[in-house]
Amino acid sequence: MDILTFVSQLLRSGLGNLGAYLAAHVLLCLVPAFYIAGAMTALIPKETVTRFLGRNTPKFISYPAAALAGSVLAVCSCTIVPLFAGIYKKGAGLGPAITFLFFAPAGNLLALAYTGVVIGPDLAAARLFLSLAFGVGIGLIMALIFRRADAAHDQTTDAMFAGRGAMSRPALAFLLVLIALLIAGTLKVDLLTNAYAQLTLPIAGVDRFQEFLFNLAPFDASQGEEGITAQGALLIGLLALIGLTAWRGMENVLEGTNRWTLAALTLTGLTLLVAALGVTPQADGVILAVTGRFFAVALGLLALVAIARQIEPYACQEWLWESWRFVKQIFPLLVAGVFVVGVLRALIRPEWIEALAGTNSILGNLAGVLFGVFMYFPTLVEVPIANMFLGLGMHRGPLLAYLMADPELSLQSILIIATIIGRVKAWVYVGWVAVFSALAGLLYGAWVDGASAWLLGGYIAAVLGALALALYWFNRRNTRDLAARSAIIH
């Protein structure tokens, strides 16, 4: 009997977590984010960025370009490995390749948007900025350590990087409106959250329904949990409908659109609009608050429809397919992961986490990194896990250390990297990622505890500058050596 109550309590905790993650604000972020990821894959020609990653590009361009490629081109792992191998073997070399590899999981728009909405914009910004700085840093360090091997590696032409491509103007506008839609859906400013009109729908019983939902999936507001509201239940229903229609409409969208495609798109728009409303169930009816967010989302959707007409139909079909592919690839694992996280949360005692990583200590940050390296979670699942740790009392510093290390390193990715750059380089890279993730956690934790952001930024800039100078100096010496040697031979 006791075991039965225990299991049912675990299941309810899992369900509660699932409900909270499918709630309005998460949908307003994730749904557009998937469409944006699809648009970036389908509408941005890879050549717009890869042409800056050739062998003859100056280093001060190829490092930032590598980071840009990481965030824009590498939304999925089918791009990361070949691009990494290409930059390393035939392009700008080990340094930029490593920068690309490090920044790709962290600068990924899906991960950033999700982190920002679930945990907080400050942590998302820290994750972006610190992984950019440290991605370039690790790239520079690796280029320094292995500078001999790097100078010697094959001198083929960089024809692979010669291609030029440009985005069509409507495609660019389309992508920008999609991003605006994501921002309008998630930003918490008065202009968007204020209600400008109010409606009362005379539907009785919704409040009791919501009460029932709260009982079904209990939540603890003090731990930052949210229950499933009546609005949330409606949205979950809509989401299921989108899934069904998309299955029929998106799976073969490359061959042509059909009625199901249109239905899936209409339902998606509707979901975003419903999620943007403020819904308060009361005894005599439901109060609908028409927020600024609602107008912004409606405007964005209209603009998208207008612009989409100017884009080549096949490009639109590609966009829909890529978006659907991301959903298929990521969403089921995310849902399962969120449920499991909810179950785990009921099992882990807050005292354990607080003792280990409750403060911004070196030990706490290392614990965060170690957990990240040895655990492997599907894409995006690291975010609900991090949120669970936060709720259990983990300090935000070690939390960032974990969030940076987890998607970067898993046994599987280390093995793939090793086949391309060799075992020694791969393990040196892993070591540096561990060190820098812990460092990132410490720095961000110090900022949370009140240290000056300017001072910390200054330290980072100084270290990066020193590394760049050292690399420049060694490179000059190398070229001089080479020149001298060839002079002797001749």
Add this chain to the structure above:
Amino acid sequence: MLTIKVLGSGCPSCKKVEAVTRRAIAGLGLEAEIIKVTDYAQITQYPILSTPALVIEEKVVCSGRLPSQAEITTWLTDALQTA
């Protein structure tokens, strides 16, 4: 007979490329051999920066995107003429 290779680690898009290629081949009434290359060591031998990639007679015709059936048909007829 043409030798066609689809490069990719087995992600959904690679399967799409293979399916569209098969349709293009059937549309032309060709005889062709399709080889799926999933090993990264082999994939990186080709001058490509992203998968899925399509290789006809050892020549990369497209990479990093999903070609349409019409495009593939053109590449196939080109390959037939030069062969």
